[in-house]
Amino acid sequence: MAATRARIAVDAMGGDHAPDEIVAGAIRASEELDVTILLVGDRQQIEQSLQHHIQSPNIEIVEADGAISMEEGITELRRKPNASINVAMDLVKQNRADAVVSAGHSGAAMAAATLRLGRIKGIDRPAIGAVFPTMLAGKSVIILDVGANVDCRPKYLEQFALMGTIYSEYVLGVEQPKVGLLNIGEESTKGNDLALQTYELLEANPKIPFIGNAEGRDVLSGRFDVIVCDGFVGNVLLKFAEAVGEILLQIMREELPQGWRGKVGSSLLKPNLKRLKQRIDHAEHGGALLFGVAGICIISHGSSQAPSIFNAIRLAKEAISHQVIDRIQADRKQTEEDGLAQSATVNSEL
Template sequence: MENDSPNKVNRPRAIRRLVIWYRRNSAVTSLVDTAASSASAAGNVAGSVVSSAGSVVSSAGSMARSTLQPLVFDPLRRLQGVADNGLGTTAINDFERIWVAVDGMGGDHAPGPILDGCLQAIERLPLRIKFVGEVEKIKLAAKAMDLEDLLNKSIKKDLIELVPSGPSVEMNEEATVVRRKKDASINIAMDLVKKGKASAVYSAGNSGALMASAIFRLGRLEGIDRPAIGALFPTKDPGQPVLVLDVGANMDCKPNYLHQFALLGNIYSRDVLQVNKPRIGLLNIGEEECKGNELSLNTYELLINEDRFNFVGNCEGRDVLSGQFDVVVCDGFTGNVLLKFLESVGSVLLDVLRAELPRGRRGKVGSAFLRSNLKRIKKRLDHAEHGGALLLGVNGICVIGHGSSKALSVVSALRIAHSAASHGVMEDLANLHRPKALSI
């Protein structure tokens, strides 16, 4: 009896010490809004059923995993209008599905992971996919990834259609190669949109080739000199992303280009992201209107005198993710640097937090509680997890995926394509040359 008594006392005490240690690490718990509740729940479970520290970690891990569903960070999910059936999948009315053309040969890992993402997307989103590519390679990839049966079933249900193409544009080729490779998958996909057989096009391939193909095949919108790539960046509010454009299409810009980017971004934010009165900001080195280089100063004058959108002033780099702006405009060189920097933040932050956690057994147990949450933070800050960016300013909906895109990124990108196609954004973009159509 005397030997059992210390165990009865020490176990609850160890649990209490663990919870006290966890709560004292406010620097970590302030970053992870769900960590405190997970630790508390794990402590309650441990008090009654846990016989070892290993089972505490297992319980907490299973609780965390149950909350981390795919696409939980996607700010467009609430705009889809698709009901969850409680099983992690969605109830979709086939009559509401729209066709999206997918460049199946574009990307570092194509066509297998791209096909996998498309098959997942038709289960979660009201979409039908015209999968464009070299059919034999697609079938071999499907067989290698054990997707053959699912692909055939989807084809029979008219959810996916394989559209044959010729040799594809490689990632290292010049953008103008799309003029020579007329039957490349990206060109065939663009033609499907041009002919009205698809509402949007997605490609994770050569972004320069995609932009060139879009301009050659679809053409620019009236009143737009240069199309821009618009990327959704996360902010402090998971449901309120900020649209940054341009992030790479135009290295050297004129003030009127940035003015047009603001018009494009205002329409997209209003129509697709459902922001009533988007707040437009100009990326600059200071808030004052007298700050900046010649491009910034001249652009500021154009934006401040524009009555078709709500220009709220200059946006410093530290304010991009603050939630104070809905759209931020900049030249493509600056925007691409900002984009690539953001891509590194998630992994760096995760490494810093790991390094700062206490050492020893208590640190290992605490790390186990936080592991899933830290990965969640990394994903929220990693732009590649958001799927793709929009090419705005061409006469069609085009989504550019990350070159290294795999299944989850493909699903997220197709969510963006669906949102843009189903909210009437092209009608408003087509009326850019009519000021009254854009009056707020």
């Protein structure tokens, strides 16, 4: 029996370049990724954008009334129940879509996902997980949280580590993921209270393949497959990494020789330059997965253009195909059952 085609709701009104770039990325995804795209937003604007493309049978429009702008933020979510991000989340809630992709206001997307989809039982706080390239070709590291929680408790970071481990193993294909805690030193005695308490939890949890602290220089070394931190530090790290990638690409353009020598050199180096761009350009990664909510939600950069939207949809499809939500739910359920069994054993011995 053929696999069911994934249905992905895309917030067509979210982002700096909506809806034209959102639609362009969705069209490409519908043609190359074997998915059905539900473009959520103003029908007239979406149809105008679609006129610039060959019509795809795998594109559907779902009407929504307005969007949550960057200036409005999450306070408008309740006042605009039919805004595009709310309607997109409702499609997942109603099992009419398997995932949501949005390049709109990230805070609004997180709030809409939490309010409409709810958290996975056993997860106290959702976390944004971003995949970074490393110095080792073909190897990535997932870092969470990169912005959902400015302040964290140790148990939140423990849960982030569990979710990151599942993603690394089943989506990124790492057989035995190595988990690290972002800190100011490798020693277990280094760091603030949050780091010290989290270290103890990670070390004591048999489900977490924890190998110790990760310093800033270790993040992209390839030594770790999963790195956990609070959202404040993670977001600074994310923005810094994006800036470094952009600077490297700019330097590369500036340093290539001009004139005919530059053209010949660029032609010879084109395959290498393309691979370099794929490794360091954040647009190639598409976005970040919101872990911990009961549905797949990909949050893309506000400045996302068509290639980034395409990759965000690809990321959503991978999460669907590898049943990320089901695996996290199963892990949390097993943890709860183990806890109940342990309590029953203790009580019977008393």
